[in-house]
Amino acid sequence: MKEITSTNNSLVKQLVQLKDKSRERKKSGTFLIEGQREIELAIKGGYALETVLFCAELFPEEQLNNLLLNVELNGHTERSRSTVEYPITVIEISKEIYQKLAHRGTTEGILAVAKTKTHDVKDLVFNNESPLILVAEAPEKPGNIGALLRTADAANVDAVIIANPKTDLYNPNIIRSSVGCVFTTPIAMGTTDEIISFLQSNHINIYCAALQASVDYHTQDFTKPSAIVVGTEATGLSEAWRQHSTQNIIIPMQGEIDSMNVSVAAGILIFEAKRQRNFE
Known part of the structure; x- marks a missing residue:
């Protein structure tokens, strides 16, 4: 599992752009999701997650494992809870980074980067x-x-x-x-x-x-x-x-x-x- 603690990290800067700029979302074909319920609904809706970022201080790793198991059951081979293997990139971030990336005032501690869909x-x-x-x-x-x-x-x-x-x-x-x-x-x-x-x-x-x-x-x-x-x-x-x-x-x-x-x-x-x- 990766860990990022600096707000000056290049990925953090890229994610801020993804949150704030429509043109960045269109260019990359990805967008940022905030909140467990929203991420779970995206999984249910068939959206492909690329990265999950969590703040352990706000979102315990056990809760993270449950969420990632949901990803597994919606498109990957089922594994037991005791042997969760992350099918996507998982990054632990500091509370300061989370607050920089979060859109709403409440602090839940979980974010995801997902691929956009076509809507023709x-x-x-x-x-x-x-x-x-x-x-x-x-x-x-x-x-x-x-x-x-x-x-x-x-x-x-x-x-x-x-x-x-x-x-x-x-x-x-x-x-x-x-x-x-x-x-x-x-x-x-x-x-x-x-x-x-x-x-x-x-x-x-x-x-x-x-x-x-x-x-x-x-x-x-x-x-x-x-x-x-x-x-x-x-x-x-x-x-x-x-x-x-x-x-x-x-x-x-x-x-x-x-x-x-x-x-x-x-x-x-x-x-x-x-x-x-x-x-x-």
Whole structure:
């Protein structure tokens, strides 16, 4: 097992860049995960870990062995707990280094470097004959993206598709705000035109949350293959979505404003679809 104690170490400097810079994540094809739950969800989601870094002062080695055994059982030969052999690079780091690399304020003591995945919409495959999909056009705020992914996970939708993405999916704020759901939810990305073409070729109805030419959301039949499409609070959906919509839908407002947070709106629409499907 390696050990690093200096914050001036070249690997530490590289990992700081990986945490802070989207271009570094894209260039290397890797990203940083913080926290045991998030790492375990990444393993469950089939992400390949390259390196695990832990601070023994905060994260005992016995706990580390249990985590690494989980890695073993998800893609390596099973071994007994008493003979754990690390299938990936494991580095013990000082508390000072951990705090330099950690994104959030709480100190848990465990980090991992993982390989990114491709998220091309053309590669998306559904096991469900009547898929339910959440589409978000041009979401920018990591907190909103994380909340959308948590909503999608809670409803167990078949996929989340992001049109015209503005933010790196492996931004630490998205990982944090999604509570790791970014790893376990099928996610695809593409341009608006690519996604519309994909949905139409797969005979999936398109329901756009929009003010124009819309009907109350609960009047529609979401039991058939359905994509619920939401836009940003500031600009809504682009004209292309409205032109290709099966039906525009609206959540009736009873107060003074005419919009709500995108993740809240998505939750209302998605769970109406789940209600119609009897929460299958």
